[in-house]
Structure formats: structure tokens, C-alpha cells
Amino acid sequence: MVSPLIGTKMLVPPLRHDLVTRPRLTRLLNKVTESRLTLLSAPAGFGKTTLLTQWLQDWTAAGDADFDPERRCVAWVSLDASDSDPASFWTYLITALSAGSSVVGAEPLALLQSGRSQIEAVLTALVNELARQPGQVVLVLEDYHAVTDREVHDSVAFFLEHLPPDAHLVIATRADPGFPLGRLRARGDLVEIRAADLRFSTEETIAYLTSPYLAGSGVELSREDIATLGARTEGWIAALQLAALSLRGRDDIAGFIDGFSGSDRYVVDYLAEEVLDRQPEQVRDFLLSTCFLDRFTGDLCDAVRGSRGGNHMLESLARSNLFLVPLDDQRRWYRYHHLFADLLRARLGDAGSGHMPMLHRRASDWCSEHGLPEEAVRYAVAGEDFDRAAYLIEEAVPQLRRTRQDRLLLTWIRALPEPVVRRSPVLCVLAGWAAMTAGDLKAFEDLLDAAEEALAAGKADERLASTWAETEDLRTAPAMVAVYRAALAQARGDIEGTADNARHALALAGPEDHFVRGAGAGFLGLSAWAAGDIASALARYGEAVRALHAAGNHVDELDGTIVLADLWVTAGRPSKARRLCEQSLATASGSEHPHQRAAADLHVALSELDLEIGDLTSAEEHLETARMLAESASITENRHRWFIAAAHLRAARGDHDTAMSLLDRAEELYRPGFYPNIRPIAAIRARIQIAAGDLDAAAAWADAHEVAMGDEPSYLREYEHLTLARLVLAENGERVEHGGSEVLRDWLGRLQAAATESGRRHSVLEIGALQALALPATPGTSPGHAGVSTASLSRRELQVLRMLESELTGPEIARELYVTLNTLRTHTKRIYIKLDVTTRADAVKRGRERGLL
Numbered sequence: 049m050v051s052p053l054i055g056t057k058m059l060v061p062p063l064r065h066d067l068v069t070r071p072r073l074t075r076l077l078n079k080v081t082e083s084r085l086t087l088l089s090a091p092a093g094f095g096k097t098t099l100l101t102q103w104l105q106d107w108t109a110a111g112d113a114d115f116d117p118e119r120r121c122v123a124w125v126s127l128d129a130s131d132s133d134p135a136s137f138w139t140y141l142i143t144a145l146s147a148g149s150s151v152v153g154a155e156p157l158a159l160l161q162s163g164r165s166q167i168e169a170v171l172t173a174l175v176n177e178l179a180r181q182p183g184q185v186v187l188v189l190e191d192y193h194a195v196t197d198r199e200v201h202d203s204v205a206f207f208l209e210h211l212p213p214d215a216h217l218v219i220a221t222r223a224d225p226g227f228p229l230g231r232l233r234a235r236g237d238l239v240e241i242r243a244a245d246l247r248f249s250t251e252e253t254i255a256y257l258t259s260p261y262l263a264g265s266g267v268e269l270s271r272e273d274i275a276t277l278g279a280r281t282e283g284w285i286a287a288l289q290l291a292a293l294s295l296r297g298r299d300d301i302a303g304f305i306d307g308f309s310g311s312d313r314y315v316v317d318y319l320a321e322e323v324l325d326r327q328p329e330q331v332r333d334f335l336l337s338t339c340f341l342d343r344f345t346g347d348l349c350d351a352v353r354g355s356r357g358g359n360h361m362l363e364s365l366a367r368s369n370l371f372l373v374p375l376d377d378q379r380r381w382y383r384y385h386h387l388f389a390d391l392l393r394a395r396l397g398d399a400g401s402g403h404m405p406m407l408h409r410r411a412s413d414w415c416s417e418h419g420l421p422e423e424a425v426r427y428a429v430a431g432e433d434f435d436r437a438a439y440l441i442e443e444a445v446p447q448l449r450r451t452r453q454d455r456l457l458l459t460w461i462r463a464l465p466e467p468v469v470r471r472s473p474v475l476c477v478l479a480g481w482a483a484m485t486a487g488d489l490k491a492f493e494d495l496l497d498a499a500e501e502a503l504a505a506g507k508a509d510e511r512l513a514s515t516w517a518e519t520e521d522l523r524t525a526p527a528m529v530a531v532y533r534a535a536l537a538q539a540r541g542d543i544e545g546t547a548d549n550a551r552h553a554l555a556l557a558g559p560e561d562h563f564v565r566g567a568g569a570g571f572l573g574l575s576a577w578a579a580g581d582i583a584s585a586l587a588r589y590g591e592a593v594r595a596l597h598a599a600g601n602h603v604d605e606l607d608g609t610i611v612l613a614d615l616w617v618t619a620g621r622p623s624k625a626r627r628l629c630e631q632s633l634a635t636a637s638g639s640e641h642p643h644q645r646a647a648a649d650l651h652v653a654l655s656e657l658d659l660e661i662g663d664l665t666s667a668e669e670h671l672e673t674a675r676m677l678a679e680s681a682s683i684t685e686n687r688h689r690w691f692i693a694a695a696h697l698r699a700a701r702g703d704h705d706t707a708m709s710l711l712d713r714a715e716e717l718y719r720p721g722f723y724p725n726i727r728p729i730a731a732i733r734a735r736i737q738i739a740a741g742d743l744d745a746a747a748a749w750a751d752a753h754e755v756a757m758g759d760e761p762s763y764l765r766e767y768e769h770l771t772l773a774r775l776v777l778a779e780n781g782e783r784v785e786h787g788g789s790e791v792l793r794d795w796l797g798r799l800q801a802a803a804t805e806s807g808r809r810h811s812v813l814e815i816g817a818l819q820a821l822a823l824p825a826t827p828g829t830s831p832g833h834a835g836v837s838t839a840s841l842s843r844r845e846l847q848v849l850r851m852l853e854s855e856l857t858g859p860e861i862a863r864e865l866y867v868t869l870n871t872l873r874t875h876t877k878r879i880y881i882k883l884d885v886t887t888r889a890d891a892v893k894r895g896r897e898r899g900l901l
Contacts, residue, residue, distance in 0.1 A: 054376045058144040060124045060188075061101050068248075068255045070099060076241055077103040080216050081184055083239045084208050085232055088220040090243035092390075093286025096220040097190055099246070104188070120183055121148040126190045128375070128383075132197040134167045135160060142174060145187060152177045152185075166676060167203045171210070179212040192221035199676070201226035208232065247283025250275065256288060269295075273305050334361050335384075339392035340404070340430070341411060342423070343375060343383045351414040352407050405431045416440060425460055434468045435515065442474045442517035449521075452603045452645060458482050470495075472516060473502040473525040480532055484721045489539055492721070496536070499529050520561075527556035527564045534571040538578070539721035541764065546575040566595030570608065573615075578724035580763030580806040582619045589615060606636050606646035610653045610686065611723065620809025622657060629653045648677035649686045655693045659700065662859025662869055667697050688717035692732060700863075704740040708733065724764065728753075731771045738771075738778050746775045757795050761802035766811060769799060773818050793822050813856055817864040820850035838882045838898075845882075846900065848875045853892045853901055 077099070080086045088096045108120050123144035131137045139160055146153025156174040159165035178185055195201070205227035208217060219225060232238040248256065257274045269277075277291060295301060327335070338349050346359030362382055365372045375381040384392065408431025415424035421444040428437035441460050448457055461469065461479050469475045476499035483491040503525060506513035516522055530553035537545030550571035557564040573589030576582075589611055596605040609632040613625035629650050636647040655670035671694055678690075691714035699707040711733050718729060734749040750756070755768045757776065776792055796819050803811035841849065844865075851861045862872040880886060883894040895901040 053140060053143060056374055056376070057126045057128075057140060058124060058147065060104060060122070061097055061126075063098075063101055063105060067098065067102060068252050068259070069102070070252060072249075073099055073241065073245065074103050074106065076239060076245070078107070079239045080107075080186060080218060081214075083232075084211050084217060084237040085229075086216065086218045086239040086241070087225070087229070088218070088241045088246070089222070089224050090241075090246050091222055093284060093289075094243055094246040095248075095285040096246065098285075099241075100188055100190070100218065100220060104186075107186075121145070121152075121181060121185045122188070123148055123186070124188045124190065127192055127194045129194050129196070132195050132200060134197070134199050134203055137195065137197075137200050138167065138170060138174075138203070141187065141189075142170075145174075145178075145185070149181050149185070151180050166673065167199070168206060168676060171203060171207050175207070175210045175212065178215045181214070183214065185215040186218060187216070188218045188220070190220045192219045192225055193223045196226075198226065199678075202676075246285070248278065248285055248288065249283065250278055253278035253283065253288065256285075257292065269301065273302060277305050331361075331365070335392055336396050337407060339384060339389055339396060340407065341383075342426075343381050345380050345382070348411065348414050352410045354410070405433065407431070409433050409436065412436060412440070422456065429460075429463045434464055438464060438468050438472055438475060439515065439517050441478075442472060442519055442522065445474060445478060445521050446519055450599070450601050454485075458485070470498045471502060471505075471512065473499045473506070473529075474516065474519070474521045476502055477521075477525060477528050477532065484532070484535065484539070485719055487719045489536060489720070492532070493536055496529050496532055499525060503529075524557065524561050524564050527553045527561065527568070530556060531564065531567040531571065534568075534575075535721040538571065538574060538724060541578075541725075543575050543578045543764075546571055546578070550575065562595045562599035563601055566592045566599055566601070566604075566608075568592075569595060570611075573611075574724055577615060577618075577726070578764055580766070580802070580808060582615055582807045586612065586615050586619065603643050603646050606632050606643055607649055607686070610649055613653055613657075617657070617660070618808050618810050620813065622660060622810075626654070626657050629657070644677045648674040649689075651677065652686065652690050652693055655697070656689075659693065659696050660860065661857060662700075662862060664697060664700055667693070671697065685719070685722040688714040688719075688729075691717065692727075692729065695732070695736070699736045699739060704736055707736050711736070726764070727767045731768045734771050735774060738774050743775065743779055746771075747779070750775060757791055761799050763802075763806070763808070766799065766803070769795075770811075770814060770818065773822075777818065777821050793819065796822060813854060813860070814864070816854045817851055817856060817861070820854070821847055821864075823850060838884055841879065841882060841900065845875055845879050848872065849879055849891060849895050849900060852876070852879075852888050853895070 077086065088100070090096060104122055104124075108122055123141070125140045125144050127137075127140075131140060139157070142153050142156050142160070146157065152174070155177060156170045159170045159173055204217075204225070208227075211217065229238060233240075254271065254274050257269050257277065277288070325332075334349070334353070337353050338344055341348065341352070344352075346357075346362050349358035349362070350356055362372065363379075366374070366379070366382075373383050373385055375383060383389070408427045412424045412427035412431065412433070415421075415427060421440060425437050425440045425444070428434070428440060437460075441464075445457070457478060461475065461482050464475070469479050476495050480492050480495035480499065483489075483495060506516065521528070530549050534546045534549035534553065537543075537549055550568045553564060553568035553571075557568060569588050570592035573585045573587075573592055576585035576588060589608065593605055593608040593612060596602075596608055609628050613628045616622070616625040616628065633647060633650040633654070636643040636650060651670040651674035655667040655674070658664070658667035658670065671690065674690055678687075691710045695707040695710035695714065698704070698710060711729055715729050730749055730753060734746040737743070737746040737749070750772050753768060755765070755772045757772065759765065759769060761769075773792060773796060796815055800812060800815040800819070803809075803815060847865065848861070851864065854861075856864065858872060858876075859869055862869045865872065867875075876888075876891075879891055883891050883898075885891045885894050892901065
């Protein structure tokens with residue numbers, strides 16, 4: 049849900065009173081209507097905003113034969129770090145556009161506010177509306193460098209790619225944007241204005257330093273003084289502006305200019321001293337004692353400084369144009385201009401180090417009291433008050449865990465010293481989870497031990513226990529340690545240990561501890577799955593999903609339905625799995641606060657179901673949607689799965705090299721401990737190698753992983769066993785056909801019996817297909833010869849007939865035989881002709897009658 053909009057962010061800044069006209073740059077900007085993107089990229093203080101406001105005033109006022117000024121729509125958005133979120137970013141942009149147009153904004157804003165539409169759909173609607181807007185449209189984005197989110201960059205690139213001819217984007221930024229410029233540059237769709245262009249020329253320096261504004265201050269400069277100052281500042285406009293401030297009231301102007309030397313960095317340091325030293329002491333003290341704040345109100349400034357009058361001081365600074373930027377319409381929240389804040393902090397330096405911890409502590413306390421936990425923790429860490437930070441993190445963990453703000457939790461836990469973490473059972477558990485996401489199982493186990501040691505120490509030492517925040521996570525910490533020990537056992541392939549620890553967690557949990565009960569039931573279900581007991585797995589994991597719903601962990605609940613879908617597929621009920629995923633996706637996308645993380649995972653699951661039936665187009669669409677939805681603010685346990693599905697898709701289209709690269713990425717992202725490793729990535733790689741004809745590489749896989757015919761049936765190794773069966777069939781097809789593969793057929797029979805007993809119908813069907821391929825030719829047939837006699841089926845046609853007897857669908861048979869669906873249809877048509885039938889059922893019946901089956 050997007051926060052209320054700050055109206056001042058969508059206002060074109062007023063023109064400066066000390067404006068210097070810059071016709072050489074306005075001529076460049078007049079090319080805006082000839083390009084999709086105009087980029088002003090330069091460090092702070094190079095006059096980007098001033099130049100744009102000057103040009104916009106002139107451009108909107110000008111009329112010519114082709115354009116009516118009233119048909120020119122201009123929108124402006126000043127960006128900040130809070131706009132590193134696609135919903136916030138595009139809400140501001142579309143709202144700004146709608147203010148100047150009667151045809152732009154309604155549909156895309158409605159889509160955004162519904163929370164059910166993806167950004168690409170919103171942008172499509174916006175582009176279509178812009179195409180209907182009469183005349184030229186210019187959208188200016190100021191301070192684009194504040195945006196760091198990859199999804200925002202990607203969406204801007206999409207927007208640029210589809211802009212109608214009369215719409216143009218102007219970006220002012222301190223660093224090049226996070227999307228590629230090369231294509232725009234090559235097509236002539238990019239106008240670039242950089243630092244070298246923005247530096248004041250000698251003439252512009254003279255114009256600025258002899259302007260009526262400066263002359264009215266009593267400062268008089270000779271042309272020689274101006275030339276010297278211009279050369280020393282190298283045309284950096286901010287330095288000239290600060291120099292002009294410092295010159296006021298000076299008698300020895302020439303001496304000041306003579307002593308003005310050094311690189312830009314030293315110039316800034318020098319001018320900062322000059323400006324600050326000339327402020328009244330109370331102003332200087334206020335600036336220096338609040339410059340560490342990212343944003344502030346008068347009340348926060350008062351709390352930090354231990355005084356009153358903050359609101360009055362901020363109003364005074366705003367009137368004096370002393371580098372203060374309002375952040376809302378009410379002018380309650382402010383920040384310092386970034387350059388000025390940098391200068392203040394550099395000026396403060398070591399001089400303020402003694403009292404900075406106190407200031408940070410006061411800021412942290414105020415933010416905590418006013419419901420700003422993220423800032424409260426940040427200030428506590430910055431002030432190195434790590435015990436305080438730990439307490440605040442403990443308080444925030446329950447809500448952040450429910451909403452899966454994983455990246456923030458990881459950032460916090462990594463900011464704390466290890467001894468501080470190890471004193472807190474809640475933080476030990478959190479750090480253990482972080483270690484598991486990094487794949488460090490040794491550190492994971494060590495932190496679980498530390499959590500139990502901390503709990504024991506707290507029982508013996510009330511003073512230690514009193515430093516912990518009284519939260520649900522503290523109360524359930526013993527049970528959560530058992531939950532994570534179940535995860536550790538699962539990561540190590542210890543099915544019995546997984547179940548034992550899960551049962552222990554449930555024994556420790558109370559009836560209302562829904563999250564713990566959900567996690568415990570979940571790991572019982574996962575252990576049953578790993579053992580191949582699908583009925584038990586479905587029952588226990590169903591309990592887990594219901595408990596997660598009761599706990600309010602809706603993202604985890606939705607992700608849990610993906611596991612249930614996997615189990616239904618294993619049970620041979622893919623249609624049930626699809627319905628479950630589609631229902632959950634509707635919930636994830638249609639709620640008031642859409643769960644993008646869960647929606648992305650569900651799209652991946654649907655792509656896998658599409659791959660099962662050979663619908664490659666739909667599978668690709670789901671994968672692309674999942675890619676666009678991937679949420680940077682959370683860590684998904686399924687993130688490797690996208691790359692596996694994409695690899696299967698590429699392999700199905702014959703692009704085996706790309707498939708292998710995608711599997712490389714999947715291996716990098718996979719972390720044990722979350723779910724049983726039912727389909728090892730190495731075995732998936734071997735199957736693609738078999739399909740590509742690289743049998744030596746697949747054989748090397750079998751040797752390296754010690755997979756051999758005759759292994760005892762085990763569900764955790766079943767996928768590897770069936771992969772080996774495919775390899776044997778591919779290596780020895782002729783030998784298999786002529787009766788030399790009794791060992792393979794016997795082994796497949798034992799695997800099928802184990803799968804049948806455990807209710808794994810999906811495995812039963814796959815094994816049945818392999819058994820059909822392994823059967824020797826039926827006496828009386830003529831392998832490899834497709835004669836006119838209805839009994840003379842070719843070897844491949846006989847294999848197809850045997851698989852028609854199974855319950856596999858046509859796409860599933862094609863996948864098992866590694867042929868296209870059209871090729872399968874050709875084989876089937878020939879079988880029907882030779883057997884003189886018209887349906888699959890009749891073909892199977894006739895095959896039995898003639899001893900072919």
C-alpha cells in the first residue's frame with residue numbers, strides 16, 4: 049500500500065533569483081522532443097535542477113507554428129530513497145502526469161491502487177493513455193540517483209522502450225541510471241548533458257558573480273578576481289555559490305580569492321568552514337548537532353539536542369534558504385540538501401565524536417517511541433549502542449517475520465557484534481536462519497547451540513533475562529530451536545532426526561503458538577515426503593498451512609500451498625495441484641496488500657505444471673511474470689526453482705547449453721534445509737545431458753554420485769535411480785530390446801512396487817514408461833521395419849503403443865520419448881492405420897489381441 053503522496057515532490061522548483069541564462073545548454077535541451085530520454089548526469093552542485101526549471105519555463109511559454117503552448121504537458125517528480133519501490137515510484141509519476149492532462153492517469157492509477165495488477169500492465173495502460181494525449185509531454189525525474197531498486201530500473205527501461213513519439217523522459221541524476229543506455233544512444237534516442245557541459249564557462253562565471261543579486265550584497269569583484277575564482281573552482285557552480293556567500297562583508301576580497309585554492313574536495317571543506325563560521329552560534333550548533341539525521345522534524349531535533357524551539361529554527365532555516373528540503377506538504381519533515389549535509393558532517397569530524405553516541409541514542413529513542421523501528425535500530429547501530437539495537441530488533445522481529453521483510457532482518461543481524469547476538473536466544477535463532485540461507489550448516493548448528501546456552505543462562509541470571517524484549521519469539525524460542533534443528537537434520541538427509549525434532553517442537557508449543565505448530569507440522573510433513581509417504585505428508589503439511597494462516601503468516605501460508613501442490617503432483621493429481629496454485633495466486637494477487645514474493649513462487653509452480661503437459665508457451669509466460677515479480681525485499685527459499693524450471697523449458701526447446709547455464713545458477717542459489725532434496729540438480733543436469741546425447745557426461749555423473757542399478761529403493765534417491773535407468777536405455781537401446789536387460793527390468797519392477805505401495809502415482813507412471821522402453825521386441829514383429837502388414841510395427845511404434853497403454857497423456861509420452869508432440873502424433877497415426885483402429889483404447893485392445901502388449 050502506497051503511503052500518502054507528498055505534493056511538494058511534484059512541484060517544479062521556483063526559479064532562482066540569481067539565475068544565469070545558459071543558451072548553449074537550453075539549445076541542447078530543446079532536443080528533448082527529438083529523443084525518448086534526455087539525461088543530465090553530474091555530481092551534486094552542478095546546476096541540473098536550476099537549468100531544467102529555467103528551460104521548462106521558456107519551453108512551455110514558447111509558441112511556434114507546430115505547437116500550441118497549451119498543448120504542452122509537463123510533469124515533475126523529485127525522487128528520494130522512499131521511491132525505491134515500484135508502486136511508490138509509479139504512483140508519483142502517474143499522479144504528476146495526471147495533474148497536467150485530462151486523458152492520462154485514471155486507468156494506470158486505478159490498476160496500481162487495486163494492488164492486483166503487475167507493473168507491466170500498469171505501464172501498458174499509461175503508455176496507451178500518453179499516446180492519446182494531444183501535443184508534447186515531458187516528464188522530469190529529479191534526483192534519480194536516490195532510486196536503487198532493480199525492478200524500478202527495469203520498469204523505467206520498459207517504459208522508455210514503449211514511449212509514444214510525443215512523450216519524453218528527462219532524468220537528472222548524480223550517477224548514470226541503473227538501466228542500459230547503449231541501445232538508446234545507438235538509435236539516436238538519447239540526449240546527454242554531463243558535468244563537462246554543466247560547468248560554468250568563463251562568461252557564465254562572470255555573469256553570475258556580477259549579477260544584481262551579488263552586487264546588491266556589497267561585493268564588488270574585478271574581472272581578474274572573477275577569472276581567478278572561476279579557474280580555482282573549475283566551473284563548479286556550488287563552489288561558486290558558497291564562495292559568493294563567504295565574500296559577503298569581507299574587506300579583503302583579493303586576499304580571500306588568493307587563498308582560495310585546491311581541488312574540489314578541499315574547496316568544499318574550505319567553504320564549509322567559511323559558511324558555518326559566519327552563522328550565529330545557535331544556528332551553527334543546531335546544524336552540526338542534527339546533520340547526522342537522515343530526516344527530521346522539529347520534535348526530533350528537540351529530542352536529539354535536549355532543548356526546545358526546533359520547529360521555529362527549521363522555519364527560520366527554510367526562510368533563509370539554508371539548504372533545507374521539505375519532505376511533505378505540511379513542512380513537518382525535512383532533510384538537509386545532500387551536499388550541505390556532507391559538508392556539515394565533514395566539518396563536524398572528530399570534534400563531535402565525543403557526544404555523537406548520546407545524540408544517536410536520543411534519536412533512536414525518539415524513533416522507537418514514534419513507531420519508526422527501522423530508523424530506531426539504524427541510529428542505535430550508528431551510535432554503537434549495540435545492546436540497545438539488539439533489544440529493538442527483538443521487539444521488531446515478530447512483525448517483520450510475519451511480513452517476510454527478510455533483507456532488513458539480515459541487514460540488522462549482520463550489523464551486530466557476535467557477542468551481542470550470542471547473548472540473546474531470539475537473535476541466535478535469527479542468526480541461525482541467516483546462516484542457513486547462506487548454506488553454512490556448521491554455523492547454523494553452532495548458533496542453535498548458542499540459543500540454548502543463552503536460554504539456560506537467562507534462567508540462572510535474572511539480570512541477563514531482563515535485557516531481552518518480552519515477545520512471542522522469546523517465549524517460543526525453545527520450540528523454535530527444535531524447529532530449526534529439524535531443518536538442520538533435513539539438510540543432512542536425516543529423515544528420522546527431522547521428524548524427532550519436529551515432534552519435540554510440537555510438544556513444547558502451546559495451543560495458541562500457531563507459527564511454531566505450523567512449522568513443526570510442516571517438518572513432519574516434509575519428513576514424510578522425504579520417506580516417500582505421500583498420504584502422511586499431505587495430511588501433516590495441510591495442518592501446517594492451516595496453522596500458518598491462524599498465525600497471520602500469510603506469505604508463508606501461500607508458499608506452503610506450493611509444497612502441497614508438489615505433493616499432489618507426486619500423488620498423481622496434477623489437476624488438483626493446478627487448482628490449488630491458481631486459487632492461491634488469486635489470493636496473493638488480489639489482497640489489499642499483494643504478496644509479490646508468494647505470487648512469484650506460485651507462477652514458477654504453474655510453469656512447472658505447464659512443462660509437465662508440454663505447454664511451453666504458457667510455461668514461459670509464467671516464468672517471465674515470476675521474474676518481474678521477484679521481490680527484492682525478501683529472501684525466498686524457492687529462488688533456485690525459477691532457474692530449474694527455466695532450464696527445463698530451454699531443454700524442451702533444444703537449447704541444452706542455456707539449460708546447463710541456468711542449472712549452474714540454480715546450484716549457486718540452492719540451500720539445503722528448507723525442503724527435501726527430491727530432485728537433485730546434478731541429476732536434472734544428467735537428464736538434460738542424456739537428452740542432448742552427451743552420455744559420457746551423464747555416466748560420469750552416475751559414477752561420481754555412486755548411483756547404480758540394484759540400489760535399494762529410496763524415495764530420496766528415486767529421481768537419481770530413474771535418471772540412471774534413462775541413461776542405461778540410451779546407452780544400450782539395442783541390447784535392451786533383444787533381451788539383455790533383465791537386471792534393469794527387475795530393478796524397475798522393485799522401484800515401481802515401492803512407489804505403488806507409498807501412493808506415488810507420478811513415479812509409478814514414469815517407471816511404467818521406462819519399463820515400456822525396456823521391454824524386448826514382441827515375437828512376430830519386425831523391429832525397425834514399417835511394412836504394410838498391420839503387425840509390422842517399428843520398434844519406436846511398439847514403444848509408443850506400450851505407452852498408450854499407460855495413463856500418461858500425449859505430452860507426457862512425448863517427453864518420456866524425447867520427441868516432439870507432432871512426432872508422437874505421427875507415430876500414433878501410423879499405429880492406428882496398421883492396427884485398423886481409430887482410438888487409443890481400440891489400439892491398446894487390438895495390440896493385446898495380437899500379442900503386441
